[in-house]
Amino acid sequence: MRDEVGARTSYGTVAMALGSTLWIQAVVAWAMLTVPVFAPSAAPDLGLEIGALGFYASIAYVGAMTGALLGGGLVARLGAIRLSQASLVVCAASVAAFVLGYWWVLALATLVLGLGYGPTTPASSHVLSRHTPPRLMALVFSIKQTGVPLGGALAGATVPPLTLAFGWRGAALAVAAACLASAVLIQPTRPRLDDDRSAQEPLLRGHPLAPLRFVLGRADLRELALTSFVFAALQQCLAVFLVAYLTAEIDFGLVAAGRVLSLALGFGIAGRILWGWLADRLAKTKPGSSRRLLGYLSLAMAVTSIAMGLWTRDWPLAAVLIVAAGYGATGAGWNGVLLAEVARLATPSEAGRATGGTLFVTFFGVVVAPLVFGLVARETGSLGVMFQSLGALVLVCAVVLLRPTRA
Numbered sequence: 001m002r003d004e005v006g007a008r009t010s011y012g013t014v015a016m017a018l019g020s021t022l023w024i025q026a027v028v029a030w031a032m033l034t035v036p037v038f039a040p041s042a043a044p045d046l047g048l049e050i051g052a053l054g055f056y057a058s059i060a061y062v063g064a065m066t067g068a069l070l071g072g073g074l075v076a077r078l079g080a081i082r083l084s085q086a087s088l089v090v091c092a093a094s095v096a097a098f099v100l101g102y103w104w105v106l107a108l109a110t111l112v113l114g115l116g117y118g119p120t121t122p123a124s125s126h127v128l129s130r131h132t133p134p135r136l137m138a139l140v141f142s143i144k145q146t147g148v149p150l151g152g153a154l155a156g157a158t159v160p161p162l163t164l165a166f167g168w169r170g171a172a173l174a175v176a177a178a179c180l181a182s183a184v185l186i187q188p189t190r191p192r193l194d195d196d197r198s199a200q201e202p203l204l205r206g207h208p209l210a211p212l213r214f215v216l217g218r219a220d221l222r223e224l225a226l227t228s229f230v231f232a233a234l235q236q237c238l239a240v241f242l243v244a245y246l247t248a249e250i251d252f253g254l255v256a257a258g259r260v261l262s263l264a265l266g267f268g269i270a271g272r273i274l275w276g277w278l279a280d281r282l283a284k285t286k287p288g289s290s291r292r293l294l295g296y297l298s299l300a301m302a303v304t305s306i307a308m309g310l311w312t313r314d315w316p317l318a319a320v321l322i323v324a325a326g327y328g329a330t331g332a333g334w335n336g337v338l339l340a341e342v343a344r345l346a347t348p349s350e351a352g353r354a355t356g357g358t359l360f361v362t363f364f365g366v367v368v369a370p371l372v373f374g375l376v377a378r379e380t381g382s383l384g385v386m387f388q389s390l391g392a393l394v395l396v397c398a399v400v401l402l403r404p405t406r407a
Contacts, residue, residue, distance in 0.1 A: 013192065017131045018140055020189045021124035022147045024084045027182045028117045029151025030158075031091040032060060034175045035098065035110070037159040038168040045168070046103050057240075059107060060114040061366045067118020068359035069211050075352040079194030080123035085183040087123075090116030092179035099169040121339070121359055122211075126352035127193050129343040135280055137344060138290060142276025142336025149269045149332070215357030220345050227294065227397050228338055228362040233369035234301055234331045234390050238264060240370045242324070245383040250320070251313050263321060264328030271333020279337045290341045295401030297337075298394050300330040305391030309384040 035042075035056055067087075075083050094113035097105055124144055132140045155175075162171035215221045242264065246257035275293065282289035304327040311320060339355060346354035377386040 013131050014133070014136070014140065016189055017127045017193055018144060020081065020186050020193065021084075021120075021127055022144050022150075023182065024088065024120055024186065025124060025144060025147025026150040026154060027179055028087060028091050028120050029148045030154040031095050031151075031175055031179055032113060032117050033152050033155035034095055034159055034172060035106075037155050038163045038171050041163050041168040042098075045101050046106060056110055057236075057370065058367050059110045060117070061363045063111040063114020063116075064118035065114075065360045065363040065367070067115040068122055068356045068363060069118075069209065070115075071119025071122040071352070071356050074119065075123050075126045076349075077197065079190065079197035080127040080352070081186060081190040081194045082197070083119050083123045085186065085190075087116045087118075087120050088179045088183040092176040092183075095172050095179065096176040098172045101169075118359070118363070119356075122352040122356040125339060125343050125355035129346075129348050129351035130196065131193070134344075135284065138279035138283070138337050138340040139273070139276040141340035141343070142272045142279075145336040145339065146269050146272050148335075149265055152265070211353045211357035212360050213357070214350070214353055215361070218345075221342060221354060221358065223400060224294075224338060224342055224345075225358045225361040227298075227401065228358055229365035230393055230397050231298075231301070231331070231334050231338070232362045232365035233373070234305060234394055235268075236366045236369045237373050237386070237390055238327060238331055241374075241377070241383055241386065245308075245311075245387070249383060250311050250315070260321065260324050264324045265332060267325040267328035268332025271329035272336050274329075275333050276336045276340070279340065290337055290344070291401055294334060294337060294341070295398050297330050297334050298398035298401055300326065301334075302391045302395040302398060304330060305387050305394060309386070309388035309391065311384060 039056075071083060071087075078086070091113055094109040094116060097109040097112075125141070128140055128144060129137075159171050159175070162174050166174070215225050239261070242261050243254070243257040246252035246260060247254055252260070275297065279290045279293050282293065286292075304323055307323045308327055311323070339358070342354050342358050343351040373386045373390060376389055377383045380386070
């Protein structure tokens with residue numbers, strides 16, 4: 001069935017689906033990352049220390065976990081594009097609510113922002129699985145997943161100058177306006193991309209936890225979901241702890257440490273596209289190759305994470321940069337291949353549901369990783385030990401993914 005769908009799909013429709021979902025992903029990521037960027041300016045007005053805003057990511061991703069589960073069911077009733085439009089509106093309202101300036105509004109709006117962010121990936125998986133030829137599946141999914149770092153780049157490029165020009169409240173309102181404008185701009189794609197929506201579908205298909213049960217009930221999907229939990233933990237710890245590690249233990253200046261993080265994330269964007277292209281090439285001749293590719297990526301993540309944990313002040317700069325680039329290319333580059341494999345294992349009609357259940361587990365890794373591995377660093381007195389612990393955990397994923405499977 002999937003081959004027939006892919007055969008009937010025009011490249012124009014693939015481009016429309018990819019372009020729309022990539023931009024949606026970028027805009028909601030832009031909204032999610034706006035608060036951390038303007039936090040230094042907003043903290044005095046909110047009566048909070050910068051450190052207190054560190055809970056922002058955990059609160060947001062609790063909302064995202066819930067939104068991903070709900071999105072997996074809502075997509076059949078509303079259509080993927082309509083659901084994405086609703087997500088953009090929710091993100092706009094949440095970011096705009098920050099201007100009220102109360103810490104409790106910030107906490108509530110952050111949770112709701114996560115609810116808006118969560119459904120966009122299940123919705124995009126639903127669209128792309130229907131309209132992408134199988135031979136391009138991993139590449140297309142990987143390109144779409146570059147929307148997350150693209151959103152980060154948009155936040156970094158736009159929020160600081162907006163904050164300087166109009167204050168942090170003005171920056172928040174500008175990003176909210178961009179979300180609303182995007183919801184309007186994608187409307188022309190809806191007739192073509194939402195042609196499978198059904199008004200007869202219930203708003204919530206079965207129990208709210210049905211997408212999670214669906215994923216955990218199948219061994220192949222369960223392994224990928226648990227793998228995504230570990231991968232997401234490793235990726236989040238890169239973003240949260242790398243600058244602190246370099247400045248506190250390796251004697252880097254703040255600007256230089258920030259550049260190392262930018263390098264790592266830049267290689268993450270390149271890695272997403274490269275691994276997606278490679279997965280599609282291998283799949284033509286080797287069934288099940290995407291799973292093995294994820295296994296080899298796990299090995300590379302383990303090696304680079306452990307190597308990062310061994311950094312000292314005596315390491316040459318070139319060696320530090322090579323390890324950081326390798327960590328970023330693998331630890332921030334796996335997303336598209338894994339989500340494409342989830343969609344491949346599910347039927348096209350279940351792709352959104354399977355993605356929603358998987359993302360619930362993925363986002364859980366994002367929520368708990370800074371807390372758990374931050375505790376490891378605190379107890380050992382070393383962020384290097386924390387990165388080594390992450391490497392050992394990812395090595396377990398490599399063993400699972402590379403073990404022989406039954407025919």
